[in-house]
Amino acid sequence: MKKKVLAALLSASMVMGLAACGSSTSAPAGTDAPATETKTETETSEAAGTETAEAPAIDTSEHVKITYMTTGGAPEGNQTDEMLEQLNKILTEKVNAELEIYYIDWTDYLSNYNLTLARMDGTVDLVGTASDWLDAWPNAKNGAFLPLSEEMLKTYAPKTWESVSPEHWDLCKYDGQIYLMPEDNYAQWTNHGFTYRLDWAKEAGLANGVHSWEDLTTYFKYVKETYPDVIPWDSDGTQYATMVGGWITSHSNYVPIDGINSGAMWGGTKDDLYTVYSPYMTDTDSLVEFAKMMKEWDEIGVWKTDVLNNTASDNREDYKIGRVAAEQHHTQTWTDLCSHKDGYTIYDDPKAESGFFYFGEETKNLVALSITHGAMAVSAASKNPERALMVYDLLRNDPDCYRLINYGVEGVSYEVTADGMRKNPEGYDGNRDGITTNYWWGRNDDLELKDSTLNWDAINALYDEYDKIKIDYPYGQFVPNVDDIQSKIENINDIHTTYMKQIAFGKYQGSAEDIVAEYQAALEKAGINDVTAELQRQFDELYK
Structure with missing residues (x-):
C-alpha cells in the first residue's frame, strides 16, 4: 500500500511540475504516425467548436539513457548495435534520450526476469511483460511496476494514449490503476x-x-x-x-x-x-473419443513408434x-x-x-489473444519514468523509430519493395545482417511492413474468418491467488502429464474407457474439485 501511495504522489508531482516548468522544447515526436479511429479529447473539443488548453512544456534538457528489458539472448555479431546508433540519433534529437537493451537469456528466464525487477536498483526503465507468461500482474501487485496515471500517459505518451481505447486501458488496470501499455493494435494469432x-x-x-x-x-x-x-x-x-x-x-x-x-x-x-x-472431469465421453482416435492414429503410424x-x-x-x-x-x-x-x-x-x-474450427470456438500477452511496463525503480514513456511512444508510433527497432537498418537488414512490402536484401545473412531486439510489446499494424514472401491472400482470408467468430479473452484481469492450492495444482499437473502422454499418443493399455476413468479418479484424489471450488470463490469476488 505504501508503494502505491508513493507512486500516486510521484505521478501527481510530475504533472504539477510540468505546469511550473520554465524550459520549452518540442513535444514528444511521432506526430507523423497514421491517424487512428479513436477520437482524442482534442479532436472532440475542436469538433464541438471549443478551445483546448495548450499542452505544457516538457523539460528534456538533461540527456538520459533508457534501458529496455526484454527476454531472449543477447545478439552476437549482427546489426543490432548499428541499428541502435541510428535509432539513438533520432531519440536524442526528439526527446534527448538514448536506448539500451538489457537481455534476459531464455535459460531460467522467468526467475532471472523477476529477480532483476525485484532488485529495484534502477538498472531498467522499460520492461517488456505479459499477463500470461511473464508475471505482469504479480509484478504489478508486488510493486515492481510504476502505476501510470492518465495524466502521465496523456503528457508523455500521447500517441499511445490516443490509440488505445478506454476499454483496453481498463484491461491494463490492477486494483484500479493502469500498469501496462498493451500491444492491442497488432494482428497476432497463437491459437x-x-x-x-x-x-x-x-x-x-x-x-x-x-x-x-x-x-x-x-x-x-x-x-x-x-x-x-x-x-x-x-x-x-x-x-x-x-x-x-x-x-x-x-x-x-x-x-x-x-x-x-x-x-x-x-x-x-x-x-x-x-x-x-x-x-x-466433466467431458468424459469426449475424452474417451479422443483416446480412441489417438489409438487409431498410433496404429496408422502417424508418428514413430x-x-x-x-x-x-x-x-x-x-x-x-x-x-x-x-x-x-x-x-x-x-x-x-x-x-x-x-x-x-x-x-x-x-x-x-x-x-x-x-483447433475449434468445428464449433467456431476461438478466443483472441489477450492484449496483455505482450505489453510494456515502466519499472517502479526507473530514475526517468517520464522519458521512458516518451521513448516508448516513439518506438510504438514514429515510423522511423518503429522500422529501426523492428526491422533494422534499411538496405542492410531489409528492403522495401515497390508495393510497400518488406524483403531481404540480396546476399542477406540473418546471423550477420539481422537484428535482435525482441520487441514484442508495442507492435503496430498501422506501421507494419508485410513480409513479401508470404501468401497474404491466404493469410488475410483466414484472419477474416477468425475476426468473424472470435471472442475477446475474458479473464485478463483475473490474478488467481494459488498459495493455498499450489500443492494440489502441482500434483494435478503431474497426473495430467503422466496420463496424457499415454492417451494423446495412443500408448495406453486396455480400453479408452478404462484409461480415462483411471485418469479422472487420480485427478479427483489429487483435489481437482477443491481447486475448482476455490477458483470459483475468487471469480465470485471479482466478477459478481
Whole structure:
C-alpha cells in the first residue's frame, strides 16, 4: 500500500511540475504516425467548436539513457548495435534520450526476469511483460511496476494514449490503476492447429481441405498409404497437452483460464464464462473419443513408434522439405509456412500448398489473444519514468523509430519493395545482417511492413474468418491467488502429464474407457474439485 501511495504522489508531482516548468522544447515526436479511429479529447473539443488548453512544456534538457528489458539472448555479431546508433540519433534529437537493451537469456528466464525487477536498483526503465507468461500482474501487485496515471500517459505518451481505447486501458488496470501499455493494435494469432499439405489433402478426396479431426484421420491414412517414405507427423511426444486441449476446444465451448497450470485445465464456457469447471472431469465421453482416435492414429503410424522418446525430431524443418506431412503449432507458424514464394525447399514442388486446420474450427470456438500477452511496463525503480514513456511512444508510433527497432537498418537488414512490402536484401545473412531486439510489446499494424514472401491472400482470408467468430479473452484481469492450492495444482499437473502422454499418443493399455476413468479418479484424489471450488470463490469476488 505504501508503494502505491508513493507512486500516486510521484505521478501527481510530475504533472504539477510540468505546469511550473520554465524550459520549452518540442513535444514528444511521432506526430507523423497514421491517424487512428479513436477520437482524442482534442479532436472532440475542436469538433464541438471549443478551445483546448495548450499542452505544457516538457523539460528534456538533461540527456538520459533508457534501458529496455526484454527476454531472449543477447545478439552476437549482427546489426543490432548499428541499428541502435541510428535509432539513438533520432531519440536524442526528439526527446534527448538514448536506448539500451538489457537481455534476459531464455535459460531460467522467468526467475532471472523477476529477480532483476525485484532488485529495484534502477538498472531498467522499460520492461517488456505479459499477463500470461511473464508475471505482469504479480509484478504489478508486488510493486515492481510504476502505476501510470492518465495524466502521465496523456503528457508523455500521447500517441499511445490516443490509440488505445478506454476499454483496453481498463484491461491494463490492477486494483484500479493502469500498469501496462498493451500491444492491442497488432494482428497476432497463437491459437494452435495443424499445418498440412493441402495438395495432398485434395488428392485424398478432401476437396476443401482438412476441417475436422475426422478429416485429419483421413488425411493421415492417405499419406501413410500413398507416400510411404513420408512420416505423417514426426512428433517429439511433447505436444500431449496441446493435443487434448485442442480436442476439447474443437468439441465444446470451453474457454480456458491462462496461467493456472500448463494444461489450462480450468475455465468457463462461451455461454457461461464465469462458472468455473474442468472439462477434464466433466467431458468424459469426449475424452474417451479422443483416446480412441489417438489409438487409431498410433496404429496408422502417424508418428514413430518411439514417439515419447523421440527427442531428435525436427518436424518443422522436415515439413519444409517434404519429409513429413503435418506440423502442429499455432497460426503464426502457419503464416510462415504457407508461402509459395522463395524461402523453403518444399516449394520447389510447384504443386505444394499448405493449409491450416485450427483447433475449434468445428464449433467456431476461438478466443483472441489477450492484449496483455505482450505489453510494456515502466519499472517502479526507473530514475526517468517520464522519458521512458516518451521513448516508448516513439518506438510504438514514429515510423522511423518503429522500422529501426523492428526491422533494422534499411538496405542492410531489409528492403522495401515497390508495393510497400518488406524483403531481404540480396546476399542477406540473418546471423550477420539481422537484428535482435525482441520487441514484442508495442507492435503496430498501422506501421507494419508485410513480409513479401508470404501468401497474404491466404493469410488475410483466414484472419477474416477468425475476426468473424472470435471472442475477446475474458479473464485478463483475473490474478488467481494459488498459495493455498499450489500443492494440489502441482500434483494435478503431474497426473495430467503422466496420463496424457499415454492417451494423446495412443500408448495406453486396455480400453479408452478404462484409461480415462483411471485418469479422472487420480485427478479427483489429487483435489481437482477443491481447486475448482476455490477458483470459483475468487471469480465470485471479482466478477459478481
